[in-house]
Amino acid sequence: MILETAIFTIHPGQAEQFLEAFSRGRTFIEQSKGCHRLELRPGIEEPDTFILVVWWQTLEDHTVTFKQSKNFTDWRAVVGHFFAHPPVVHHYLDEA
Numbered sequence: 001m002i003l004e005t006a007i008f009t010i011h012p013g014q015a016e017q018f019l020e021a022f023s024r025g026r027t028f029i030e031q032s033k034g035c036h037r038l039e040l041r042p043g044i045e046e047p048d049t050f051i052l053v054v055w056w057q058t059l060e061d062h063t064v065t066f067k068q069s070k071n072f073t074d075w076r077a078v079v080g081h082f083f084a085h086p087p088v089v090h091h092y093l094d095e096a
Contacts, residue, residue, distance in 0.1 A: 001036065001094040002059050006052040010082040015047055018082040022050075025078035028071040029054060034061025048084070059091055 010018045022040060029035055034057035043049035056062045066072050 003092040004054040006087040028075035
């Protein structure tokens with residue numbers, strides 16, 4: 001299992017709208033091959049930041065299959081315009 005973390009910085013003052021859009025768009029990720037679950041957490045010190053954690057079966061399920069899919073395109077269409085700059089994404093081994 002692989003953990004993807006993505007830090008989103010959204011445009012100031014749009015946190016509520018982003019959360020609403022994310023709640024509609026999360027199914028595009030959840031329905032993708034290899035996705036086991038996801039969590040989105042808001043920032044405390046910086047309220048216009050969020051961290052997304054997605055548990056993928058394999059790295060390629062995220063970096064190839066999802067990123068080249070219609071689900072990715074649809075997801076970005078729903079939430080992408082809230083990003084102040086591109087998300088910072090990293091992958092980690094899930095040893096649990």
